[in-house]
Amino acid sequence: MSIRDDALACRDASLAVGTLGTAARRALLCDMAAALAAAAETVLVANAKDMAEGQAARMAPAMLDRLRLDPARLEAMVAAIETVAMLPDPVGQVTRTEVRPNGLSVQRVRVPLGVIAMIYEARPNVTADAAALCLMAGNGVILRGGSDARHSNRAIADAMRSVLPAHGVPAAALTLMSDTARDAMVELLQLVDIVDLAIPRGGEGLIRFVTEHARVPVIKHYKGVCHLYVDRDADVDLALGLLINGKTSRPGVCNALETLLVHADIAASFVPLAVAALRERGVEVRACERSREFVADLAPADNTDYGAEFLDLVIAMRVVADVDEAMTHIRRFGSDHTEVIATRNEAVAEHFVRGLRSAVVMVNASSRFSDGGELGLGTEIGISTTRLHAYGPMGAESLTVERFVVRGTGQIR
Numbered sequence: 001m002s003i004r005d006d007a008l009a010c011r012d013a014s015l016a017v018g019t020l021g022t023a024a025r026r027a028l029l030c031d032m033a034a035a036l037a038a039a040a041e042t043v044l045v046a047n048a049k050d051m052a053e054g055q056a057a058r059m060a061p062a063m064l065d066r067l068r069l070d071p072a073r074l075e076a077m078v079a080a081i082e083t084v085a086m087l088p089d090p091v092g093q094v095t096r097t098e099v100r101p102n103g104l105s106v107q108r109v110r111v112p113l114g115v116i117a118m119i120y121e122a123r124p125n126v127t128a129d130a131a132a133l134c135l136m137a138g139n140g141v142i143l144r145g146g147s148d149a150r151h152s153n154r155a156i157a158d159a160m161r162s163v164l165p166a167h168g169v170p171a172a173a174l175t176l177m178s179d180t181a182r183d184a185m186v187e188l189l190q191l192v193d194i195v196d197l198a199i200p201r202g203g204e205g206l207i208r209f210v211t212e213h214a215r216v217p218v219i220k221h222y223k224g225v226c227h228l229y230v231d232r233d234a235d236v237d238l239a240l241g242l243l244i245n246g247k248t249s250r251p252g253v254c255n256a257l258e259t260l261l262v263h264a265d266i267a268a269s270f271v272p273l274a275v276a277a278l279r280e281r282g283v284e285v286r287a288c289e290r291s292r293e294f295v296a297d298l299a300p301a302d303n304t305d306y307g308a309e310f311l312d313l314v315i316a317m318r319v320v321a322d323v324d325e326a327m328t329h330i331r332r333f334g335s336d337h338t339e340v341i342a343t344r345n346e347a348v349a350e351h352f353v354r355g356l357r358s359a360v361v362m363v364n365a366s367s368r369f370s371d372g373g374e375l376g377l378g379t380e381i382g383i384s385t386t387r388l389h390a391y392g393p394m395g396a397e398s399l400t401v402e403r404f405v406v407r408g409t410g411q412i413r
Contacts, residue, residue, distance in 0.1 A: 006177070018139070029081055029082070032135075033082045047151065080379035091137060191215075204223050248283060255368050271319070275317075
């Protein structure tokens with residue numbers, strides 16, 4: 001079948017998903033989770049093949065970490081599907097009702113988007129997450145994973161697809177593209193009469209490619225240049241905890257910290273503590289001239305470092321005069337993903353929250369909580385840094401749209 005034929009089949013299958021009631025979609029997802037758990041050995045064997053090929057190709061450590069599956073990660077994928085199944089159902093949700101002076105009842109009701117194209121790189125967990133979220137929201141999904149994870153993606157998709165016919169849903173509702181060539185992706189992105197939304201999730205190069213070649217609407221999961229600003233009124237131990245967790249717990253993910261900003265009034269004491277804690281954990285620190293006054297052997301940082309998503313044990317650091325200079329820095333170099341402030345001053349915290357437009361803003365909490373699962377969405381299909389109908393971590397509700405349902409008694413205009 002051609003790309004267009006596959007997309008048409010997915011569109012037709014999406015209608016079957018959209019007509020399922022809440023209980024039926026919950027049961028479908030629970031069976032998908034059980035099927036994935038039963039296929040654990042097959043999935044892990046497939047992932048081992050991908051890992052071996054990635055290592056042979058000298059894939060970057062951060063990408064290998066994203067690619068790797070183990071029993072714990074697979075169990076977390078299964079649990080995420082089960083959690084999504086039990087979340088409030090967005091489909092059919094009435095968000096507003098009013099009666100017009102002429103007696104018309106006007107409701108706004110959530111309905112599925114239709115067909116969602118998910119385009120991603122070496123992240124096999126996205127195969128399960130995207131499928132679960134799209135189907136729970138009544139949509140069909142076309143998955144285009146990267147060639148680096150082709151064995152893992154196929155094993156996961158096959159397990160989850162296997163239960164669809166028993167629920168009256170054509171297997172095409174969950175379509176995994178076998179052709180991972182860029183030409184095939186471009187063809188998919190041109191199908192404006194079939195595909196309702198494309199969501200790219202991966203490196204900067206992939207995002208730019210999709211955005212430049214798509215004719216269908218695109219919500220970008222862009223890079224995560226995440227900042228921690230340590231205010232002069234911060235609890236030092238708390239701030240160090242946020243720094244170490246945000247930078248070192250999993251440096252290759254988009255919600256890892258990439259830049260540390262320190263208030264000038266505490267820089268003399270905090271910078272040496274921060275550098276020592278980071279170096280103890282193998283982190284390279286690149287710093288401004290003011291920071292290097294307190295730790296002389298720091299590598300110098302430039303604007304390239306401040307705009308970088310390192311996805312590695314590297315962090316940029318800068319001393320700033322106050323919260324306003326910190327926010328100016330973030331507006332210039334940030335990617336609208338996630339920003340964190342450490343402070344005991346509630347007024348400063350509120351100023352920071354109101355002064356930034358990033359998708360997620362944290363007060364005294366790790367950037368690593370910028371994740372759909374951690375924020376109550378069960379899991380996420382991505383973190384939108386595009387201000388369209390969804391912004392920030394996207395769960396099932398973000399895969400629906402509001403439409404108007406009008407009921408009358410014969411009114412004419």
